[in-house]
Amino acid sequence: MFENLSERLDRSFKLLKGEGKITEINVAETLKDVRKALLDADVNYKVAKSFTDTVKEKALGQNVLTSVKPSQLMVKIVHDELASLMGGTAIDINLAGSPAIILMSGLQGSGKTTFSGKLANMLKTKRNKKPLLAACDVYRPAAIEQLRVVGEQVGVPVYMELENKNPVEIAMNAIREARAKGNDVVIVDTAGRLAIDEQMMKEIAAIKSAIQPDETLFVVDSMTGQDAVNTAKEFNERLNFDGVVLTKLDGDTRGGAALSIRTVVDKPIKFVGTGEKMDALDTFHPERMADRILGMGDIVSLVERAQEQYDEEEAKRLQKKIAKNQFDFNDFIAQIQQIKKMGNLKELASMIPGVGKALKDIDIDDNAFKSIEAIIYSMTPDERVNPAILNGSRRQRIAKGSGTTVQEVNKLIKQFDETRKMMRMLTAAKPGSKKFPSLKR
Structure with missing residues (x-):
């Protein structure tokens, strides 16, 4: 992931020349190239400019140790700022409710239904939870069947009402079912649209108001770059969601959404989808992602998977x-x-x-x-x-x-x-x- 951005940043650091101290002269060309790399990665312009301005301010005048090259010091500064840009630390999902209610939102095709299954699988296998999936997409053809298949794949029950076309009622009934059957998490999969429209926003706002979720997640395809950021902003203004889920991150060679979304909507990225399999879901760790963007690997995540x-x-x-x-x-x-x-x-x-x-x-x-x-x-x-x-x-x-x-x-x-x-x-x-x-x- 982010191969294009990683390669561009690596080239940018090689431009940094001079010994002993990072000065305005020897840092100017490097940061100009870094900013261009971020813009080419579809990072929001204001975010890219603010980022390079902050890096410049922190870098100027810093003494370089004899054992460290100026480019190495710049990598360290950029790494820390990248991590900060993406949120600084990992933020966990809120599972305080009894049952905990998680509401999914996002456009059609963003991967809400698949993510719902992946999240249910993660909570079941890693948190010892008993999740229930609620099928509240009453518009898309075969949406309920898709969730049923996903639930079957991960061994999690799915609540569905084939005749009922009221998603608010279905969600409320699913929560009652969870309480009756002893499920401690309800994941509500809602309908998406091809574009943001008033009817959809009113509907999902009505669902949120009725079920009072502990966690509202906005699911977005990371490969749509700046469009993902703009959509997140509009959804957040209406829903005030708690966190972002970036799907298809394994296919994202640029990284614009991951680097911009936290700053623009001021909400943390909580999960990232990294493949098609039902266990291809990771908690988002900003520092580890900064490591990977700068070619430093991610040995902690590798050990955790092992x-x-x-x-x-x-x-x-x-x-x-x-x-x-x-x-x-x-x-x-x-x-x-x-x-x-x-x-x-x-x-x-x-x-x-x-x-x-x-x-x-x-x-x-x-x-x-x-x-x-x-x-x-x-x-x-x-x-x-x-x-x-x-x-x-x-x-x-x-x-x-x-x-x-x-x-x-x-x-x-x-x-x-x-x-x-x-x-x-x-x-x-x-x-x-x-x-x-x-x-x-």
Whole structure:
């Protein structure tokens, strides 16, 4: 995400010359280029100008340590201001009600229904909540069916009334249903329109007035850039929503909406959609996003995603198998499945500092593991457990069964053997082992 902006900012910092101090002369060209980069990223003009003015004011006259280049100091200042521009710190969703009521708003096509399902999934799996989805879009064809399918995907019940065309009544009835069934969160999915119109605004205002939500979220497609900001402003004037949700952020190479919306509407970005899967939803962290924009990676988010898939008992079992040199293809394929659950491979790689820039022109397909999986699944159960028996004839059979070549099968087996050796060495070299003796005396 934000590849274009990241690349432009990186070029801008290289313009900064001079040693010892950042002066008005050596900073002028850099900030002029930074402002142009922000405008090209579809950032609001007033926001871009105010941003560069603030950076200039904070940078001028700052002494540069002998171990730090002027460009590095400028990166630090820009990083802090980017984080501040996007809100400074993450703001959590309000779930104080009993049940907590969350109202969705936004234009048609912004991704409200899909986000409703993703949020329900997040609250269920990470917060131990019992959400109920309420289908209050009575206009769009198949809207209720879409929410029903989404709810089925994430294992969350959906309240719907096929004959009732009054969204206020449906929302109120959904809340009664939640109280009766013990659901502690109600997510109200409302109708969107192709453009802002008076009827829609009156309707959603009426729903808000009737149900008194704990949280009203404005859902917007981040790829619409400045249009997203303008729409957010108009919705906020009528609804006074509590937070913004940016969908399709994984496809946004510019970043205009993320960088402008907080300043223009003075409301925090709370969530970002980062893919099509129902678990592709992240809490918005301004500092981490600033890291990613400036090519510093996002190692904290990467670790958090890994921890979500981490099973302590499974890790202990695996460690014992590695120590005994019993790590097999069943374990190998299980590790691949864990990695795939963490999200898009290129996005995961870009969270590692420095890797994002290296991969900017390289396409990493989510099907990168497909041939590996095909080869392993073409093995017999005995072959997966005992890789040593994979002789020439077995490898030929596996190649035919997986639609690959013998060379590809050989390459995978070789990589597997090298991985197993490396894992065993790392396990043997743990503190306290003979190869890596403890420092305790």
